[in-house]
Amino acid sequence: MTEPKLSGNEKIKQDSNYLRGNIASELADANAFVSDESYELLKFHGSYQGYDRDTATERKKQGLDKTWEFMLRLKMPGGRLSAEQYLALDTQCDTHANGTLRITTRQTFQFHCIVKDHLKPFIADINRILLSTLGGCGDVVRNVITCPAPIRDNIHATLENACFTLAKHMAPKTDAYWDIWLDGEKMENYPFLPTPAAGEPLYGETYMPRKFKIALGQPEDNCMDVLCNDLALLALFDGQELQGYNIAIGGGLGMNHNNAKTFPYLAKPIAFIKPADLVRASEAVVKLQRDHGDRGDRKHARLKYVVAEKGMQWCKSTLDGYFGSTLDEAKATAKWAIVDHVGWHEQGDGKWFLGVAIPSGRIGDGLGGVNYRTALREVISTYKMPLALTLDQNIILCDIEEGEKTAIAQMLRKHGIRLREELTDLARNFIACVALPTCGKALAEAERVQHPLEASLQTLMNTHGIGQDKIAVRIAGCPNGCPRPYVGDIGIIGRTPGTYALYIGGDFEGTRLNEKIFDKVPFEHITTALEPLFITYKTNRSTGEGFGDFSHRYGIEAIKKIALDTLAATHKWAA
Ligand code: SRM
Ligand code: SF4
Secondary structure, eight states, rough: OOOOOOHHHHHHHHHHTTTTTTTHHHHHSSSOOOOHHHHHHHEEEEEEEEOOTHHHHHHHTTTOOOEEEEEEEEEEEGGGGGGHHHHHHHHHHHHSSSSSSSHHHHHHSEEEOHHHHHHHHHHHHHHHOOOOTSSSSSSSOOOOOOOOOOOOSSHHHHHHHHHHHHHHSSSSSBBBBHHHTTTTTOSSSSSSSSOSSSOOTTOOTTSSSOHHHHHHHHBBBBBOOOOGEEEEEEEEEEEEEEEEEEEEEEOOOOOOOOTTTTTOBEEEEEEEGGGGGHHHHHHHHHHHHHSSSSSSOOGGGGGHHHHHHHHHHHHHHHHOOOOSSOOOOOOOOOOOOOOOOOEEOOOOOOOOEEEEEOOGEEEEBBBTTTHHHHHHHHHHHOOOOOOOEEETOOOEEEEOOOGGGHHOOOOHHHHTTOOOOGSHHHHHTEOOOOTTTTTOOOOOOOOGGHHHHHHHHHHHHHTTTTTTTOOOOEEETTTTTTTOBBBSSSSEEETTTTTEEEEEOOOOOOOSSSSEEEEEEEGGGHHHHHHHHHHHHHHHOOOOHHHHHHHHOHHHHHHHHHHHHTTTTGGGGGG
């Protein structure tokens, strides 16, 4: 039998001596960039090499090299961090990056525009505050996510503990990380990292075929879009008592325009496990993908393709084999919901938490006239509260005393931050990915057009009497799906520079994928395209029906016909 052909990345991993490669020597050389091999290996250490896409064309015309820069992503299970850690990162983003902290859609921080010489001291500084970048990117289990709300009950404590346990268990162990970034010094007492080792007992020397994502949620609050993950663990409680977890596998969103072999996919339920089997069963799913994921084609390497092509029956019996006995069938679940964590909420222990909305998760100063960074620094350094990052790029200030609430609200408002009362539902449920100028994959803008797009959508919704409706809008610079645009009511997905594909018909609760309605809508016509859809929704919806649910019930083809009848004569993109 001939061996299956492996992708180039597999050889790079295999030859790397557990992620060492030539990173250390290339960090020390005079170049502003690293080699292709180190580019791939650096991802496992939490960094992507990129370049400033705003200036690249002009620099090329002038015969100049690109402005090389690095992105750095932390791994922060459940998005939890202390005030001290936050304040240290706040300082470090000036020393080493572009003066902003960027909350991601997997509840961690990214930093942008780091020059090569700063990568090592930055990663060392991050480790000195007992945070880490190891496995932030790369073919490993990524940041394990769960509900960030600091509600002090058994449900939330259970989810948090399970998240931390899985994160530590699945973390890469290679001591290359400490050798490269800390000259061999090993910090002690990392909350989420295992003791460094010479090899990788779970992953082996070629790690996973591709990134692997784990989320822990519960149907009552799917704030993490659990089904978008390779391994979705749904905790089922009877009151406060954990009964066990439904396991669903194969979630993933990335696709390519015009390549039907790639597609977004929601995780499919496969089993139910008792609480004590959490780690063993999760490891069984990781091993299933480790051994059966496609290592020949990285566009076909996620677990979703194994699930879609081999089928659930094959997956179940293979999973049983890795688990060591027959897993129970998944249980029926309650109706799904999403809880909004923005605004003031009681924690259940006499204290409060405040969810602060950060547009696109970008914590900087002077953004849309608001000084997010100064405001947060002032509040966090005064009150030293623990923090949590949400899955929709917001930040939660925890453990606030009743008597501190007014002063904290005043401090934030003084710098221009709008609290929940001043935000519409649209604003609170709008997610934009990073896209240009740092993302090498972006076909169109996303984060940088969030404000004008949100404003024009709000005006349109107000005009048609749906200004107060809860509609989840997600804009992505390309079809990879980072802001999870294929779940939620409206997905706006970069197609070519300045044009977007529009998707509608997902549900607000994140249990149904949306469908494409238009392909190449110019940015300035996104509202033009949505107007007939909003009018149809306003006229025909049932009481309490969301826009996505309505579009799905009414039928995407039927609603598209109405839009075409209105638009096709005047707009080429709609014809
Ligand atoms: Fe993502 C690649 C940013 C969440 C699917 N993602 C990228 C890269 C690294 C671009 C690249 O490969 O060159 C982006 C870095 C941009 C930059 O300049 O910073 C990037 N992804 C992000 C973040 C920062 C988006 C954000 O605006 O917050 C999110 C960081 C998450 C984290 O903290 O770990 C982010 N990415 C996601 C999600 C959502 C999720 O996990 O809940 C998805 C969809 C779920 C999934 O994995 O399928 C996602 N990102 C992708 C893909 C498509 C993967 C696929 O299977 O096809 C890519 C491209 C790739 O891997 O080749 C990608
Ligand atoms: Fe970049 Fe595309 Fe992800 Fe946006 S969706 S951050 S453009 S890879």
